[in-house]
Amino acid sequence: MDTLQKLLGIELPLIQAPLAGIQGHAMAIAVSNAGGLGSLPCAMLTPDALRKELELIRAGTSKPYNVNFFAHTPPTPDAAREAAWRSALAPYYREFGIDPDTIPAGAGRAPFSAEAAELLSEFKPAVVSFHFGLPDQVLLDRVRSWGAKVLCSATTVAEARWLEEQGVDAIIAQGIEAGGHRGFFLSHDLSTQLGTFALLPQIVRAVKVPVIAAGGIADAAGVAAAKVLGAAGVQIGTSYMLTPEAFTSAPHRAALKGPAADHTALTTLFTGGPARGIVNRLMRELGPLSSAAQVFPLATAAIAPLRSKAEAQGSGDFSPLWSGQNARGCKEIPSAQLTRELAAGWV
CATH class of the missing domain: 3.20.20.70 (Aldolase class I)
Known part of the structure; x- marks a missing residue:
């Protein structure tokens, strides 16, 4: 063996x-x-x-x-960094009618x-x-x-x-x-x-x-x-x-099966740490390795309500569409x- x-x-x-x-x-x-x-x-x-x-x-x-x-090692929360991150996301909060003051901070x-x-x-x-x-x-x-x-x-x-x-x-x-x-x-x-x-x-x-x-x-x-x-x-x-045992979301499955999967990049937008995913609207508009993003893993909380709202509409524009290059x-x-x-x- x-x-x-x-x-x-x-x-x-x-x-x-x-x-x-x-x-x-x-x-x-x-x-x-x-x-x-x-x-x-x-x-x-x-x-x-x-x-x-x-x-x-x-x-x-x-x-x-x-x-x-x-x-x-969990980072020390930084209120100024969190405020800057939420400011970068403010146009999207307005688009979806989300009050950022209602979003709790957290690591996830x-x-x-x-x-x-x-x-x-x-x-x-x-x-x-x-x-x-x-x-x-x-x-x-x-x-x-x-x-x-x-x-x-x-x-x-x-x-x-x-x-x-x-x-x-x-x-x-x-x-x-x-x-x-x-x-x-x-x-x-x-x-x-x-x-x-x-x-x-x-x-x-x-x-x-x-x-x-x-x-x-x-x-x-x-x-x-x-x-x-x-x-x-x-x-x-x-x-x-894409296996039946995976609970990959519908937008994520669609991205993996379509031409979007040919375009992946390392991004810090979804958690604060570099991670490879399929390029989507948020990555294109803010840049995948944005300096505005909170540090790992604190970026997640501010993104979560945007992801929920978009996925409810069948969109993966604000979701971490994790995928390798193949x-x-x-x-x-x-x-x-x-x-x-x-x-x-x-x-």
Whole structure:
């Protein structure tokens, strides 16, 4: 058995990328039961919601699964920055008849905590993965106490080396093609961000732990290419976004299936952190990397009512239409079937 499968206790060297806001237990169960590693995105879940999802996963599969958390340092709220952000959005508030004074501030995404670790200890997931670096050593020790394997994203060779020094079990090499948030943590300089097939072999040469390729891999041929370049496995997200287990919104599904998916960009508008999504009206009009946006993850609150109003009208103009650069692998087939099709490239 190959290294990654043995390490994680899975049959196929394929991890379903955690898709926050787009999937929950149903996709994770389907992928794990198909032989891959299903993932549950946890950064946007309250403790009660997390418990419910974990109970459903436990009832739905006896196979290993992954729970994914953010490890960012929450910023100090800045009233002036929030006011400037809402001022930039003021024309849109007027367009939709929204009173900005009624919009509460808030983060919407929380980093891994002692409370989350305590909850997880009841379920003992086989794999715990992190984005934006790692939590502190006490929390990591808690995760490892029940035998969980620890994975984390790296977007540069320096990050990969740092993660290996911290004792992670495997590293996810996240190329710039990937949809959603950049997982960078040592530097936020976007000029350091490489494409998957440039980054992957560099990280493979630099570390001894298994390396998982992520970003722009959307079909069996891409999986095969990652293997040739030294990957121990792959992590794939965008391709799962049209499956019946995903609760991708109607505007988002339409964008993924149409010509709009050919145009993606990194944007800070929806959360404050650079994340890849399909270009929409807000990104075109404010600029995808706008300096007006609040810092991560505080930008979300001010956007939320605009998103709700627009989506109610069938529009994704104010929605984070997360997508990697290769949405052509999206298929409206069950996640289990898609998992097996993708893994067929690993021969």
